Amino acid sequence: MADNKFDTPELREYPIIPKLQKDVMAHSKPFIAKEPHQEPLGFPGELVDDWHDVAIKKMGDLQSKYRSLQVYLDSCVKCGACTDKCHYYVGTTDPKNMPVARQDLYRKVYRRYFTFAGKYFPKLVGATDLTKDVLDDWYSYFHQCSQCRRCSVYCPYGIDTAEISMAAREVMDTIGVGQKYCNEIISKVHKIGNNLGLPGPALEDTLEGLEEDVEEETGVAVKFPLDVKGADVLLITPSADFFAEPHVDGLIGYAKVLHEAGISWTISSHASEAANFGMFIGSYDNMRKLAMRIREAAIELGVKRIVFGECGHAWRVAYSFLNTLAGPWDFLDQNYPIPQHICEVTHGLIQDNKLNFDKSLNDDMVLTYHDSCNVARASRMGDKAGGQFTIPRDIIKSVCNNFHDMSKDTIKEGTFCCGGGGGLLTDDLMELRVKGALPRMEALRRVVEDHGVTHMAAICAICKSQFAKVFPYYDFSMDQIVSVHQLVSNAIILTGQNDENDENDDGNHPQQDIDEAA
Amino acid sequence: MQISMLSMSIAALFYIAFIILAYGLVSKIIQYKNTPAPLKIPTMPAPTTQAGVVFRMSKEVVFFESLFKSSKATWLFGWLFHFGLFLDMLRHLRYFIDPVWFWVIIIQPFGKYGSILMFVGLAGLLTRRIIVDRVRYISSPSDHLMLVLLLCITTTGMAMSFYLGADVISVKSFFIGLMTLNIQNIPADPVLIIHLIMVASLMIIFPYSKLLHAPGLFFSPSRNQVDNAREKRHISKWAKELEKN
Numbered sequence: 001m002a003d004n005k006f007d008t009p010e011l012r013e014y015p016i017i018p019k020l021q022k023d024v025m026a027h028s029k030p031f032i033a034k035e036p037h038q039e040p041l042g043f044p045g046e047l048v049d050d051w052h053d054v055a056i057k058k059m060g061d062l063q064s065k066y067r068s069l070q071v072y073l074d075s076c077v078k079c080g081a082c083t084d085k086c087h088y089y090v091g092t093t094d095p096k097n098m099p100v101a102r103q104d105l106y107r108k109v110y111r112r113y114f115t116f117a118g119k120y121f122p123k124l125v126g127a128t129d130l131t132k133d134v135l136d137d138w139y140s141y142f143h144q145c146s147q148c149r150r151c152s153v154y155c156p157y158g159i160d161t162a163e164i165s166m167a168a169r170e171v172m173d174t175i176g177v178g179q180k181y182c183n184e185i186i187s188k189v190h191k192i193g194n195n196l197g198l199p200g201p202a203l204e205d206t207l208e209g210l211e212e213d214v215e216e217e218t219g220v221a222v223k224f225p226l227d228v229k230g231a232d233v234l235l236i237t238p239s240a241d242f243f244a245e246p247h248v249d250g251l252i253g254y255a256k257v258l259h260e261a262g263i264s265w266t267i268s269s270h271a272s273e274a275a276n277f278g279m280f281i282g283s284y285d286n287m288r289k290l291a292m293r294i295r296e297a298a299i300e301l302g303v304k305r306i307v308f309g310e311c312g313h314a315w316r317v318a319y320s321f322l323n324t325l326a327g328p329w330d331f332l333d334q335n336y337p338i339p340q341h342i343c344e345v346t347h348g349l350i351q352d353n354k355l356n357f358d359k360s361l362n363d364d365m366v367l368t369y370h371d372s373c374n375v376a377r378a379s380r381m382g383d384k385a386g387g388q389f390t391i392p393r394d395i396i397k398s399v400c401n402n403f404h405d406m407s408k409d410t411i412k413e414g415t416f417c418c419g420g421g422g423g424l425l426t427d428d429l430m431e432l433r434v435k436g437a438l439p440r441m442e443a444l445r446r447v448v449e450d451h452g453v454t455h456m457a458a459i460c461a462i463c464k465s466q467f468a469k470v471f472p473y474y475d476f477s478m479d480q481i482v483s484v485h486q487l488v489s490n491a492i493i494l495t496g497q498n499d500e501n502d503e504n505d506d507g508n509h510p511q512q513d514i515d516e517a518a
Numbered sequence: 519m520q521i522s523m524l525s526m527s528i529a530a531l532f533y534i535a536f537i538i539l540a541y542g543l544v545s546k547i548i549q550y551k552n553t554p555a556p557l558k559i560p561t562m563p564a565p566t567t568q569a570g571v572v573f574r575m576s577k578e579v580v581f582f583e584s585l586f587k588s589s590k591a592t593w594l595f596g597w598l599f600h601f602g603l604f605l606d607m608l609r610h611l612r613y614f615i616d617p618v619w620f621w622v623i624i625i626q627p628f629g630k631y632g633s634i635l636m637f638v639g640l641a642g643l644l645t646r647r648i649i650v651d652r653v654r655y656i657s658s659p660s661d662h663l664m665l666v667l668l669l670c671i672t673t674t675g676m677a678m679s680f681y682l683g684a685d686v687i688s689v690k691s692f693f694i695g696l697m698t699l700n701i702q703n704i705p706a707d708p709v710l711i712i713h714l715i716m717v718a719s720l721m722i723i724f725p726y727s728k729l730l731h732a733p734g735l736f737f738s739p740s741r742n743q744v745d746n747a748r749e750k751r752h753i754s755k756w757a758k759e760l761e762k763n
């Protein structure tokens with residue numbers, strides 16, 4: 001289990017590829033799911049007796065269902081191009097965190113049971129039996145992959161280790177070796193509708209509180225509607241947006257934008273969660289069931305559009321999979337993308353000059369932007385390839401005067417994961433999370449030193465939570481991570497807003513106590 | 519004409535190798551084709567049109583674009599090797615076609631220098647595999663042996679074309695004979711025979727090894743999918759079944 005005694009890696013001036021240190025992360029394992037978290041998902045509560053045979057059968061089944069898996073398992077030439085591309089390898093130096101080595105944990109079993117060479121010449125091609133030790137390695141290292149897809153950008157065949165991690169996790173779930181964090185959350189969503197297990201009435205209270213806050217601050221009655229039938233837009237947002245900092249400031253930003261644009265909208269208590277943890281465990285079935293809640297809510301509330309809040313993996317599932325999982329969406333207004341990202345909405349309104357900003361209200365910050373891995377490499381915004389990079393940056397530049405990008409190889413398609421994605425955002429993996437954040441911390445440190453950057457903006461609930469948690473390990477302060485829509489919220493001038501409230505709107509500005517890092 | 523034991527054996531070897539290669543490759547390709555890709559997973563940013571995908575894929579096949587992004591040394595050696603291999607394979611067409619096409623005659627000298635590119639590329643790749651700790655860690659014996667096999671094929675080939683010479687006319691009639699099921703004698707030249715045996719081994723290994731990367735690339739969903747998930751519903755057969763209940 002995660003031992004809390006570990007050293008935070010040092011930030012290096014020139015990132016060089018680290019030397020291998022074998023098995024230094026073999027001890028990193030998340031808590032195992034118990035029966036109550038396994039059964040609602042349709043998985044056995046503990047390791048089944050004939051686990052070996054069940055696992056091999058499941059592997060065969062997955063290979064026949066996923067072309068990605070079959071092709072990736074066969075095609076790797078061990079060229080090594082991906083070896084230094086994973087933030088977990090860079091941060092931990094454990095060779096099994098090199099993407100190809102992680103895949104090989106699965107591939108060596110695949111070869112042994114499913115290929116001619118592996119059946120008859122196992123030593124020659126590095127094939128091994130599926131033993132208890134191998135299973136232990138799987139549990140350890142397939143929970144050291146945040147499914148960020150960085151490796152797939154650099155592989156000559158696009159081999160995506162995330163696909164292999166998902167398959168491995170599904171095989172493990174099938175034999176009763178699930179991960180507590182993910183499976184507990186999924187069972188909550190199945191039952192209640194969101195990751196936090198926040199029931200309808202609690203949600204209503206929270207939203208009312210936000211209405212009061214915003215009205216007090218601006219003098220404008222911005223609504224945070226819940227379960228309003230006939231609203232135009234159903235807003236699906238990660239549940240962290242309902243109360244955690246800095247997420248909630250983002251939610252306030254969406255509400256202000258939608259209010260100002262005169263768009264009627266609602267949150268649904270039935271589908272009050274954007275994140276879809278079914279993807280993390282590679283379970284199409286669970287992913288689909290979670291996505292169906294959104295369809296049910298959209299039908300129930302009679303909305304015309306679906307808009308997603310700031311969340312990375314959620315946006316991947318929304319953008320790339322929602323149409324597949326829960327479509328067709330022929331009952332929605334076809335004049336809008338289905339689903340749409342809140343950044344697309346805000347960006348469109350900015351382009352049409354529908355929003356007024358006073359950029360100087362963000363002058364106390366110098367911003368940089370962290371491209372969330374799944375937004376960058378697994379989805380898009382707007383109608384052109386790469387919109388996921390330009391749209392959030394355009395928004396930031398429309399509401400802030402000071403912006404600097406981090407170095408080129410650490411942003412856009414080459415962005416480094418925050419270190420907490422893919423179902424790893426749990427305290428039992430703290431060492432991994434801190435170490436995995438290293439490349440991003442180094443890039444951030446450089447713009448802080450060279451350009452006086454004070455804050456990093458992101459559009460993902462996981463990134464925001466992860467950075468708030470790991471910043472202190474690297475001598476940043478936790479409020480240096482901000483939501484993009486928090487910046488929008490700071491700068492937007494609502495129609496009818498009192499303009500003399502510059503003093504008392506500081507409640508949502510986290511920048512008072514960041515001086516030590518600047 | 520008396521057909522030697524040697525010629526019979528080499529002929530048999532090539533028939534077997536060809537059957538294994540063709541059968542293995544075709545069944546793999548059918549397998550890839552028939553395995554559904556249930557979700558849209560192109561590595562983004564991805565092309566939004568089919569034509570864009572063809573362009574993306576061509577850049578990968580011809581220039582190894584992604585590899586160029588990740589490791590310049592591997593890219594250089596890898597590309598030299600493959601480009602040399604490509605030239606050399608075109609050059610070898612002269613053994614199988616009669617009369618030889620005009621452009622195959624034109625490229626003969628380039629094909630010859632292709633082997634030098636191959637040699638440099640393979641030597642570089644093998645060196646990298648041995649000295650870079652990360653690459654050594656991920657290598658199995660088969661990964662080293664594959665390079666050694668290719669190096670041996672290349673060097674025996676180079677030895678014949680640059681120094682020893684080979685009875686090109688007889689070799690050609692042997693292969694044309696194989697193709698027309700009319701077996702001819704092959705010159706009993708040890709270097710040639712070793713070269714041919716290794717080539718046949720490579721053909722046999724091909725469909726059962728990582729050489730599947732060649733067809734694999736074309737079936738890789740992260741490279742061959744169009745980014746149009748919102749516009750067009752993508753659903754596989756088995757996923758469609760789930761919607762019935």
Ligand code: HEM
Nearest residue numbers: 077079156578579582585595596597600643664665732735
């Ligand atoms: C569509 C055709 C092909 C493409 C696009 C392609 C592409 C690549 C790429 C990008 C690599 C990784 C870089 C490297 O290590 O060289 C590679 C490796 C390799 N390719 Fe190909 N290849 C193709 C066909 C072939 C064929 C026909 C052979 C047959 C001999 C071959 C043999 C190899 C070998 C042995 C390696 C591994 C090199 C090493 O060990 O480092 N390739 N290929």
Ligand code: SF4
Nearest residue numbers: 086145146148149151
């Ligand atoms: S998907 Fe991301 S975390 Fe997983 S192996 Fe690849 S680079 Fe590492």
Ligand code: SF4
Nearest residue numbers: 076077079080082155
């Ligand atoms: S880059 Fe791709 S082919 Fe090369 S070692 Fe990594 S996974 Fe294998």
